Amino acid sequence: MALLELDNICKTFNHHPVLDRVSLKLDQGRILGLLGPSGCGKTTLLRIIAGLDRPDQGRVTFDGSDVATIPSHKRQFRMMFQEFALFPHKNVFENIAFGLEIQRMDSLKIKHRAEEMLELVGLEGFGERNIDQLSGGERQRVALARSLAPSPRLLMLDEPLGALDSALRKRLLLDLNHILRTVRVTTIFVTHDQTEAFALADEVAVMSTGRVEQMAEPELLFHAPGNVRVARFLGFQNIIRGIIQEHRQIRTALGTFVSDTGDFSTGDPVNVLIRPDAARMVDSVKRDCDIAITGTITIRQFQGYDYHISMLTSHGLDLAWRFSADRPPPAVGESIRISVGRSSVVILPEQPGSDVS
């Protein structure tokens, strides 16, 4: 049985739906990343789990019981806020000790536990410092130590690295990953950054406009995005319309080809995602089953390990590709012929409202 269960959570702010029938489950000890653009409702969802906001509808169940009647300060869920919300009138030690004092732990034990936490986050000897003497990264660590000190039943992190600059984020991502794997506490974190989500999470839930679009392990999510919105959010650009034909064929603007059509049946309108790293430059198409595309290069960017290419096909489609740096593509304005293996094609259900060329 799942430790945390959200069932049909709805929330409206000023007649504007922020969460729309959100349901998900999280097992003991797992780390869940809520991934989505800003304004998709992920922070609100976190606050509802914390009890800081009430859902209009739906149920939050923890360890088998409904938590609606338990006020947030009694849930023993700990939360790390986006700007860390350290108490400015307390020093580092007092910040970490706060949750322990509330639990009426005796002062010797508090001292011991606080030191243990400082060691965990790599800030030994920082106890007497004031908050305004800390750098952004140090604040983040203190906030994490403060949340972890009273042994949370559930840890929640709101954009744990969001308030830091990008160089620091990279380094602290590794540390945060290490710490979370060490303490093994059930964790939910919110992020808009795909790298962060993939690096930290056991499972990622992609959210957009108040709904959970897909929840899966990072690898699965990346290889088989469930719909156009998820694919778009993960950065995939080559999505075109298609119609399922007989004999597992799909007809698209690029031609008709064979693919794994899965559960779709003949005549179904679908969307076809072609991975950007799947293309090879060819002189002529050798195998029948591959998809051949010709077009003109419109953008050509050297990125170090690879080239990013945009091409305008003869069908009028705008497609993006990545080519390995060891075989440079032609210059802008020149024509190019490529071939795509059919294993690099993902078929997504037709979704109203999603922009697909």
Next chain:
Amino acid sequence: MNLDRNKYSVLLVVPPLAFLTLFYFYPLLKIFWVSLVAEGVFNTGRLERLFTTTYYAKTLWFTTWQAIVSTLLTLLLALPAAFVFARYRFPGKQLIQSLVTVPFVLPTVVVGSAFHALLGPRGAVNAVVSRIFNLDTPLIQVDHSIWFILLAHVFYNFTIVFRIVGSFWTHLEKSSAEAATMLGASPLQVFFKITLPLLRPAIFAASLLVFIFCFSSFGVILILGGPRYATIEVEIYRQAAHLFNLPMAAALSMVQIGFTLILMTVYTHLQRRTAITFNPVSSHIHQRRIKYLSDKLLVSGVLIMMFVLLGSPLLSLLWRSLVTADGLSLTYYLRLFENTSHSVFFVPPVKAILYSLGFGGITLVGALCLGLFAAGFLSARSKNGRSWLDPIFMLPLSTSAVTMGFGFILALDKPPLNLRASMMIIPLAHTLVAFPFVVRSILPALKSIPKSLKEAAALLGASPFQAWKAVELPIIRRATVVGAVFALTISLGEFGATSFVATPQTPTLPVAIYRFLGQPGALNYGQAMAMSSLLMMVTACGFLFLEKFRIGGMGEF
């Protein structure tokens, strides 16, 4: 180019500095001289007597304890209001917030009259109670009691705590409280362990300011306290104006100057620290709607309290100014413009109005000129926005008006500066009081103009004067209007200094009100009410105009 500007800007500082030297430092030195030097011999005997003589020691003690009690009472009533306004959203809030500040800007004489009108022997409450129960003597006899003074002080200073703590509270980061909640703290624990400690600097700064104002309270105590109560300020006035014991008054003034300077220094220091701990402040404002019954009770309770405390004295004032023996009428107002032979004045009341307007006009021009010069100098000279002259220009702000008025009559009575008999002495005193306010209004606007604007104008071919006209003038025009309204309203309501320098022939509105209140008879009382109402309306309108015109970051003193 830059050097040129600096050379000219030195000239700007001459008029304000000369003015302060003549009318601030010279009188102050004179006070020191008179209090310390008796018949040509240096002697601290008088200062010692202040602390050893029971009578003076009692005055010092009364000044202190009434200020402490007033401050505590103000905190008690204003903190819940600050909380409600920081945490709830409700209709009409903005308007109430503006109106709450009106008492603070009213002349002390008007406040005195207003409390007379509410709780005095002829006041509204007694009138209603007497009619209902058919009493001959007024039931509530708070006249000349300590409660009268304390209530008036709370009325006066409510908005200081309300505004300073309220704005701090409004912007207090909600996440600090939420972080504590998520660490297991109950709402009560959150309040005492997080919110209150975070508010402490704001509460402390506000309390100190209230204390300073109550400590140097003059008009309220003179009008409401009667002969039994005297603060240092009132005692200075009595010693000088009634007993003609100038050396004693000078000694008291020195004590007063010392105390206020120390307190103001502590306050400025504290305010700077508050600015630093403004750190936990966010631009997000989280306010909730009134949802539950408990919210409703709390909010309506606070609003009723505020109405009773702040609204009822002012409404009674208006009401008493309209109620005559023949029912509601404008008699008292009309009588102000008649020259009755048995008037307590040598001049009819309408003259007092005209004098006040005249003095106000002169003050406006004088303070504005000096303020523009000073602000122009400060903005041109100071490298990082601060100049050592800045606090010097602010000195009149932290000196009580009574000591300044006393210094005037002490120092300006001999040639070449014999102004005792001149009418100009009144607008000069008013200009001195208003000058820092004008500087404070204009300086932020001037400083907000980036250097690059003027340089851009110069590179586009504008001469320094053209650049000033095209760039600076439009930007400081609003600020100048604000400064002008400040100067005018301050002059119209000034009582502390005026009570010293006004001659019987040249009363201003506040002085006339004070005299009316001291005379028996329904007509005198009614005319005091009518005059106070007029003054209240003018000041309140001036203030509400300022609120509309406010420029970001100004108006903090």
